[in-house]
Amino acid sequence: MHQLETELERWNYEYYVLDEPSVPDAEYDRAFNELKALEARFPELKSRTSPTLRVGGAVRTGFKKVRHDVPMLSIHTETDFSAAGAAAFDERVRSALGLSPEDPPVEYDCELKFDGLATNLRYEKGVLTEASTRGDGVEGEDVTANVRTIRTIPLRLNSKVPDILEVRGECIMHKADFLALNARQEAAGEKPFANPRNAAAGSLRQLDSSVTAQRTLHFYAYCLGEVSEPFAETQSGVLDRFAELGFPVAHMREVVKGPEALAAFHDKVAAARASLPFEIDGVVYKVNSLELEEELGFIAREPRWACAHKYPPEEVLTQVLGIDVQVGRTGRLTPVARLAPVYVGGVTVSNATLHNEDHVVKDLDLRVGDTVVLRRAGDVIPEILRVVKERRPAGTKVFEMPHVCPICGSAVIRDEEEKDMRCT
Numbered sequence: 001m002h003q004l005e006t007e008l009e010r011w012n013y014e015y016y017v018l019d020e021p022s023v024p025d026a027e028y029d030r031a032f033n034e035l036k037a038l039e040a041r042f043p044e045l046k047s048r049t050s051p052t053l054r055v056g057g058a059v060r061t062g063f064k065k066v067r068h069d070v071p072m073l074s075i076h077t078e079t080d081f082s083a084a085g086a087a088a089f090d091e092r093v094r095s096a097l098g099l100s101p102e103d104p105p106v107e108y109d110c111e112l113k114f115d116g117l118a119t120n121l122r123y124e125k126g127v128l129t130e131a132s133t134r135g136d137g138v139e140g141e142d143v144t145a146n147v148r149t150i151r152t153i154p155l156r157l158n159s160k161v162p163d164i165l166e167v168r169g170e171c172i173m174h175k176a177d178f179l180a181l182n183a184r185q186e187a188a189g190e191k192p193f194a195n196p197r198n199a200a201a202g203s204l205r206q207l208d209s210s211v212t213a214q215r216t217l218h219f220y221a222y223c224l225g226e227v228s229e230p231f232a233e234t235q236s237g238v239l240d241r242f243a244e245l246g247f248p249v250a251h252m253r254e255v256v257k258g259p260e261a262l263a264a265f266h267d268k269v270a271a272a273r274a275s276l277p278f279e280i281d282g283v284v285y286k287v288n289s290l291e292l293e294e295e296l297g298f299i300a301r302e303p304r305w306a307c308a309h310k311y312p313p314e315e316v317l318t319q320v321l322g323i324d325v326q327v328g329r330t331g332r333l334t335p336v337a338r339l340a341p342v343y344v345g346g347v348t349v350s351n352a353t354l355h356n357e358d359h360v361v362k363d364l365d366l367r368v369g370d371t372v373v374l375r376r377a378g379d380v381i382p383e384i385l386r387v388v389k390e391r392r393p394a395g396t397k398v399f400e401m402p403h404v405c406p407i408c409g410s411a412v413i414r415d416e417e418e419k420d421m422r423c424t
């Protein structure tokens with residue numbers, strides 16, 4: 001059983017992390033089924049790190065709370081999107097370290113800022129024992145069973161590591177998996193997710209881990225949590241070691257010196273952003289030396305040694321030409337805004353979902369003829385943020401959902417506590 005486990009996990013790593021399978025799928029399936037059969041026969045010998053855990057299992061009734069001994073804090077966000085944002089961070093670091101203009105430039109590790117859920121993976125003697133969400137930073141939720149279904153997360157570490165090692169990173173959903181999931185949701189008559197972040201959150205916080213297993217989540221490691229002995233001397237060294245241990249670490253990262261180089265990284269990532277397989281909402285700069293990090297410490301629950309430098313959201317103005325009502329496979333009626341085509345975030349958008357009547361009338365107060373602010377959140381789904389009221393033409397009418405189905409003419413009902421309408 002141990003031999004099968006080791007083999008299966010190696011093949012899993014080759015397939016999901018390296019993208020270089022060394023055995024045919026059928027061989028993997030054969031070994032997997034053999035291990036499953038052995039586990040059924042000898043349940044007391046089933047390992048905590050068995051690959052059979054990756055398909056999920058028993059449904060739970062709630063999540064256990066987990067305390068983070070090393071709190072999971074947030075990072076200061078630089079509000080200036082230009083190069084001045086990077087300069088301001090470098091300035092704060094230099095002044096906190098008491099450096100004068102003559103002192104050499106500070107070394108930084110530049111990374112991507114993932115837009116997902118911060119997750120803590122705890123390894124004890126190299127075995128994944130607990131995975132938890134960030135929660136409020138001090139107390140999160142135990143999502144171990146769900147995290148085990150994420151194929152790129154090692155269940156066991158093969159080389160020598162500290163007895164206690166917490167690896168922190170972000171659980172996210174790739175854009176392609178998000179679009180495929182939403183297509184499946186729609187086909188099954190379920191609500192689509194608003195964006196990859198929501199989809200990742202909904203998938204990670206599933207009481208039934210076999211649902212998480214079907215959702216294709218990814219994890220990218222980006223910092224240390226609790227660790228029982230020194231792990232590396234620099235942040236980039238931490239990430240190198242994570243990668244050696246088999247954790248996915250984003251390829252786009254750089255060690256640079258000085259504020260101009262930070263801004264250059266910010267620009268470079270902006271240019272590559274649309275072609276990344278996942279959404280990011282900025283970049284993160286971290287003082288590379290962990291010794292200096294320690295010296296810089298925290299203010300107001302935010303580290304002084306790191307900052308997030310975001311990108312301005314892409315927003316454009318356009319006009320609402322009409323509101324169509326679409327009927328889904330299960331009879332749900334969804335209003336969709338038909339827009340004068342505009343180019344935003346690399347594509348031309350000519351319609352945007354309006355979710356339901358309340359969203360159109362109460363949240364947005366949107367009418368046909370209105371000029372609206374449209375944002376392509378991340379890069380996936382266009383969203384109408386608000387109406388430019390000053391530009392409302394005369395004679396517009398409040399939107400009303402049809403009382404009969406636009407497809408078959410049957411009556412439409414709205415459940416009391418639901419915002420959705422359905423064709424009967």
Ligand code: IVH
Nearest residue numbers: 073074075111112113114118222223284303
């Ligand atoms: S380091 C104490 N690195 O941003 C700093 N965080 O606003 C620890 N995030 O909750 C975080 N990408 O979920 C770090 N490369 C990255 C990140 C990153 C995204 C998230 C993280 C955190 C939030 C902080």
